[in-house]
Amino acid sequence: MSQKDIWLFSLAVLTSPFSSATVATEWTCVCDVPSCKEETCVGKKCFVTEIVESDGHRRRTRGCFNTNVMEHCSSRVNGNMNVVVECCASDFCNKNLTTHLSEEKGPDASVTSLVLMTVLPSLLILLLLFTILFWKVRQCNRKRSLARVNDFGDTEFLKASIVGDSTLGDLLDEYCTTGSGSGLPFLVQRTVARQITLVECVGKGRFGEVWRGMWQGENVAVKIFSSRDEQSWFRETEIYNTVLLRHENILGFIASDMTSRNSSTQLWLITHYHNSGSLYDYLQSTTMDSEGCLQLAVSIICGLVHLHVEIYGTQGKPAIAHRDLKSRNILVKENKQCCIADLGLAVIHSQSGDYLDIGNNPRVGTKRYMAPEVLDETIRTDSFESYKQTDIWAYGLVLWEISRRTIINGMVEDYRTPFFDVVPHDPSFEDMKKVVCIDQQRPNIPNTWCSDNILSALAKIMRECWYPSPSARLTALRIKKTLNKLKSSMDQTKQEC
Incomplete structure (x- = not known):
């Protein structure tokens, strides 16, 4: 079994329907899987995976599951007679844990015992699950077929x-x-x-x-x-x-x-599926008034706030930084609100669990939307706040793209990507570094925006998203509050009129 197969098996376990929905005690486990940066990890189950290679060599891998899963424990992986997983639940319990594979005496092991220990329990659990789900579907009395x-x-x-x-x-x-x-x-x-x-x-x-x-x-x-x-x-x-x-x-x-x-x-x-496609596609062919511009801006920041904020409790979530926010990764819904997509580079942080999960994706974000600290490689990679601040920089650029397509006094500008006038169509890392870090250029904000209350306010937010110092930038929550206040003021003015 290759390293890739082990990862995919782990994915199947993490998404298993037998995972507990309740919070369970977490244990410190011995960990020697490639993704572990330390010799230990914290999870709800410790495990040992044992694989018998074609040459007879036995290889063991230890780590932890983040769910209270039991379906794959003490069972063969995908029916493979040479791969087995054992789980336990106490600190460092997998340090000397052995598997059933280690205890077997070779080809003379009882086939009946293997069937009883592996196949039968899984079938019983699956049968129980299907019965419950079938009952629920019948109870719903669906009318559409x-x-x-x-x-x-x-x-x-x-x-x-x-x-x-x-x-x-x-x-x-x-x-x-x-x-x-x-x-x-x-x-x-x-x-x-x-x-x-x-x-x-x-x-x-x-x-x-x-x-x-x-x-x-x-x-x-x-x-x-x-x-x-x-x-x-x-x-x-x-x-x-x-x-x-x-x-x-x-x-x-x-x-x-x-x-x-x-x-x-x-x-x-x-x-x-959203028929309007990405915000990038939408802005190519669509213009809007300042009210529509504000609606797009508010919906995007609401999504970013939901990502950035950690929610505590059994129905909670860790904080997430996107790391590749851009108009192509934002979709426009039928109600003219936006939703954020593409979490392939996301970073996860839990203050309550005290962990920062950066992932191991070698792909970097989009160069055109990279913040100065990413381009000059001064970003603090051990700080979750640093990743959130790069999202804010990118949000300011997206805000600029939307604002350009807003009609002011009957005039509107063509759609352009950020820095279109100073870097090539597909800029290199060095191209962006020179413009953003060395020359400290920012997208041009036309004077005509000052004549519109909403665009004038958005321009101020953009500038505060583009500070060279990451800590000086606005937070997503502060932007959301400012835009909601602006929206409330606009709604009140419309009612008075």
Whole structure:
């Protein structure tokens, strides 16, 4: 089993529907997996994975699970007779923990014992789960029956017992408002993913492609990652499945799956579909009045505040910094509000848990939107506040893009990307460093904006987002309060008129 297989197995465990929704005691475990920066980690279960290589050599890996999972413990991985996982729950309990694989005496081990210890418990648990889910679906008394799409030949009992004739709204309402709030159960995600039909490609980038797909008559967005960007897929899947991110200004997550099509493996991330596309696309063809400009600005900062703020409690979430905020990673919804997408570079921080999870994605953010401290490499990589401050810099640039497309006195400017007049179309790291750090240039703010109360206020916010000193910049919460106050003042003026 390769290192990649171990990672994917860990992902399956983390997103398992058997994960507990309640807070469990955390234990300090011995950790020697590649992602551990120290010799220990903290989790709700300690584990030992033992693998028998083709040459007979036994390799053991120790670490911890962040969920109170038991389904994969003391069981063969994907039916592999040479891979087994054992779990325990106490400090350093996995230091000398042995697996059933170590205790077996070779090819003479009882086949009946293996079946009883591995297959039977899993089947009983699955049968119980399917019975409960089937009962819930029957109780809901669904009235809509949409055609099922299945070009993978998956077993019908999964669709009948878990998905039934539910719609996406039904599933998300049922599963994401109870329990841990971390999204659909893993089995439901895989079932939904295998029933999607790809309709048309709506976007391409360095990460791969985005397709519009259909699931039981409803549009969904399918982001298909290229093989070289596997870590971004893993990171987004990990965050969406372990963090409460359901918010109107964060792109809605539906499912994640590794599928096989045309004899090749594809990494899918399935989300809500928004017909207007990205803010970048929207601004190319759309202009707005100052009220519409303010609505876009408020919705984006609301999403950023939800990411940046840690929410405590069983239904809480750690703080998250985006690290690649730009107009292409923001989508425009039908109600003309925005939602933030693409969490492949996100950093997670928990003050209560005292950890900073930067991830191991080698991909960097978009150079055009990089803050000065990133370009001159003075950013404090051990400080979560530093990452939030880079998001604020990027938000100021997005605000500038929106403001340019706002009509003032019957006049509007063409859409342009930040620094369009001083760097090439695809600027290098050195190009941006010279302009932003050495020359200390900022996007031009036209004098005409001063004649509009809203754009004048937005221009002031932009300048305070672009301070060279990160600590001098506004926080997302402060920007949100300022914009909401501006919106309230505008609404009051309209009522008086």
